[in-house]
Amino acid sequence: MSTATLPTSRATTGPTSAASTARPRWHRFVEPAIVIAAIAVIGMVVGHAPPTWLDAHVKPEVDRLYSWIVHHRQSSVLFTGFFNPLGTALRSLTSATLWVLRALRWPGVLTLVGLVGHRTGGRQAAIVGVATMAGCGVLGLWDHAMISLALMIVSVLVALLVGVPLGIWAGLNDRADRVLRSFLDAAQVLPAFVYLLPAVVLVGIGFPAAVIATAIFAVAPAVRLTAHGLRSVPVVANEVGSSFGCTRRQLLAKVQLPLARRAILLGLNQVIMMAFGIVVIASLIGTGGLGNDVLNGMQKVDVGRAFTAGLAIVLAAIALDRITTGSRAVASVTPRQPRTSAVQRALSAKPWRALAAAIVIAVAAVIGKVTNTREFPSALRINPSRSINDVVRWINDHFRHGVPVVGGTGSFSDFLVIHLLTPLRESFQHAPWWLVIAVIVAIAWVSGGRKLATICTACLVGIAALRVWNLAMDTLSQVLVAVVLAVVIAVPIGVLAGRSDRVERLLRPLLDVAQVMPPFVYLVPVIFLFNVGRVPGVIASVIYAVPPGVRLTSLGLRQVPTGPREAAVSFGATDRQELIKVQLPLALRSVMLGINQTLIMVLSMVVVAGLVGAEALGLETVFGLTKSEIGRGVAGGLAIVLLAIVLDRITQAWGAEKPGQRVTRERP
């Protein structure tokens, strides 16, 4: 099998260091070939399937730990001294936030949103913020939106409080970056179902557990993008700072952080978006709010109701996002122009302005009180459920069968199952386990060298030791199909958006909606269109994974320095040449990050896919909550994480060694 991978490995340049180019080309393949041959020999000795002695005993151990927690959660000092007070603190904080939001009433909250938006992002942000927030009221879900909003505000604060310092650490320290990255991968991919019930027994039902779960889920982008921002600070800027005698702290505060502001704000944006992504799952543990409306709608297979609540979640998320990041700061086309940050602007408010703002808010709140409405007046409300159901019904009637040429979603689904998903799964599952490991390790070695190969071997053997090898192979086949579909859709759209401001402006709200709309909302129509089984899961993952791919491709193209582009144009490059020979290679790192994120998103949907018939690891994980078989859920969840690390590291290696970074670094 290793011979089959050799031609491709010759095509890719591999990790070419000065030392290795001095040796003959074939030399580089000796070591991997020996190791892979060894894997094959060992594998053949131990057999076709993972041997029974290869067992980490995760399920029984986790079950025992969980049982200990359940039996000691009122008596152990670990709980009375730490977790119980933490739970109480989080509950009070969230309840207080909710109390404030309710006391302000909708006129007060809307005024507050408008004023904050105006400070951070100008008139546009204020209008968008107020309009989207008001949308929740128009949909008749104001109070539930406030419950969810309170939960989100506290969760995002907790995530930032933890995430930004970690991100700074990771941005300045390579080792921290490496260590943290593994944890972030785990946090982002580890299905919330795994830690939902443990969070409940640790800090209690409702808000506390939901805040913990949401913060775990949403912390990754805060760390990642803060670190990314610090690392993308041009070397020149650092050198100038140092040569003018900056201390390390001054360099961080005055040069690096301000230059990384854009990335950090993007991080905040992503944290908010991700946090809202978990609203529905959080309502499983008793938070109430909009998530409940989605679940209720889904349980009754009432797409209109679920969609309406999903729309309210999206609107609340956009409102919060717009007024915190300030649309001027993020959407600006020329990023390097220094600007005061949103927070700085908010704080530099003149005192009399703050007073005026407070009075206006208070007046609005009192008006709200006098009219005494928790919800919007009924004259201002609409209920789109019925029309949404009509639209969904129409789509179901017309797209499932009898579409000319392609046949319809039903036959597309069958095609995907019979000709792609099943053969792929069979070949992964029927191949000897050591062969699968050998092939993946060979790919890893070619892409990232010995170290990557070692990591991948460890992860794959780990999956076997969790005793879920066959399920993992099933999941792998589905993930690969979904990622390929998502990348094929995302990269071209991202290129378009990166080259045209108009497309970017048009796409941004759509991407926001696709990313924040809880997948639960579109699961039912997707099942109806694509038949219960693996395909609805694949489709739902694609819908969920496309936005980050588009976003990061576009961001990459936009971050390409104007110098090389102008040079190319002045040398007579056509538009297309400029894109293919200059922009894309220079943006490759970012595009690969986009593909990488797409992959992570697909993996984070494995559990949701399990809820619509994908079975495999996703379903195994759901057991952790639904059958209270925590051990089984944790084993499934960990296997997803290990699979994610393998796929993530390999795709990261593809991006890292490409010339993009080198060119930017050599930039004068």
Added chain:
Amino acid sequence: MRNRYVRVRVRVLVVGALAVVAAACGSSKSTNASSGGPTTAAAGGAVTTAAAAASGATGKAITLAINPWTGSAVDANVAKVVLESKLGTTVNLVEIDENAAWPGLDDGSIDANLEIWPSGHAKDKTTYIDEKKTVEDIGLLGPNAKIGWYVPSFVADADPKLKTWEAFKDPAEAKKFATAESGDQGQFLMGDPSYVSYDQDIINNLKLPLKYVVAGSEAALITAIQQAEKDKKPLLLQFWQPHWLHSKVKLTEIKLPDVTPACDASAAAKDGKYACDYPVDHLYKAASVKLATKNAKAYAFLKKFQLTTEQQNEIAGLADGDAKSAATAAKTWVDKNPDIVKAWIG
């Protein structure tokens, strides 16, 4: 520069806080308006105490769980109406997953869960009721539930053989139920993996040419039923009574071999030899052991509280099978049935 920011920040915060207080002190009634809604979430202590004070309650406010199905919403809302109107106890309702409700009962943040399906919670019962003794079984709710194998009625009407399990031994009959996922065999569809399922064992032990496919959730299962109904395509699945879908789609239960003591034994032993129909589930109520001291009147009432299947269906019907309108339906029904209510609180 930095000092100025700090000072301004403090001022902004102070002024903001003042504004909030000013806004809030208009009428304290506003904060507990939520208790009028059908589904007040765990909104925190402030709301609870305010509401209790406003209604002049004698007992401490209690929290009841609503699990995500209509029956559960009916039980909790009827209990809430009676507790609030007759016993002066304010009730908070928390919508929560049935499994996550157990730790809530354990630490007392939920006082009672009025509809537990025993088949899915044997382990929780052992942990919390038998071993830890923090949760108490407070008697049967009344309705019985039954899981079984179903086909849409149009399938059974067209081919009455299919009303008993023997018909599925014939590969040609089974193949009518084939899909892309099941290949050559017939597909047997199971819904939410958390529900009890002996289906794989039944298929193996009765040697039926069927492939067990898990739809993953109740919603997925119902969607598959609606899809089959629309396309008039055969579908074989696990389903149960009572369920609101029966009033919308006609389903026929397939006769499986009768439950024998041997089957009961293998179900308990989980030895994979199960080959019978599903036994009847007797739904029960559970309460936190703290409830008896916290609010004795409410505890006594909840212990006596029972609904028949017919009553539950009647109230669900009033609510149009909708958990959200269960509050109004519960109120209407309680007003109409003073005798039943009297028996609970007498």
